[in-house]
Amino acid sequence: MQEFQTNKTDLTQSRIIDSSTAALETGQIKVSIDRFAFTANNITYAVLGDRLRYWEFFEPQGEGSEHWGIIPVWGFADVTESNCDDVPVGDRLFGYFPPAHEQVMTPSKVSAGTFIEASDHRTSLPAGYNLYRRVKAEPGYSREMDNERMLLFVLHLTSFCLHDMLVSNDWFGAEQIVIIS
Secondary structure, eight states, X not given: OEEEEEESSOTTOEEEEEOOOOOOOTTOEEEEEEEEEOOHHHHHHHHTTTTTTGGGSSOOOSTTGGGEEOOOEEEEEEEEEEOOTTSOTTOEXXXXXXXXXXXXXXXXXXXXXXXXXXXXXXXXXXXXXXEEEEGGGSXXXXXXXXXXXXXXXXXXXXXXXXXXXXXXXGGGGOSOOOOOO
């Protein structure tokens, strides 16, 4: 497996590390990451990585790994191996991934349409980033819209969060709000 790592203090420095994944434990799955979006939003994850704990989602491997991080990305992956009765090989997922070839995951709270990634190091991280959608279960899902979903889903969700914050704070007294992105 290869994973793309970024230096946490100098974002202009990166490296690709070859690493191997261990045999799956009971309850785990392995996914092959098919595609992901890399946007200005991902740079925010890197810049605020320590403060907002984005560097903690995916653990870097290799020499000096404490100086390196893996910038999270939104994308799609297919289940290639499964030791989890509720998530079969062939399932397609949308969610928060490392920019890598594959990832081992521990699904919990599995429903027909979603599951929560419950690897030990992720349980204290924000739940919204640990939710994975099983897209084949979605009515009308089409791979033809994957690129648009990767690019726009997070911004769509963010717009609702911003609206809620503004409303709950009585628009901070503003008479007009200009949104530039």
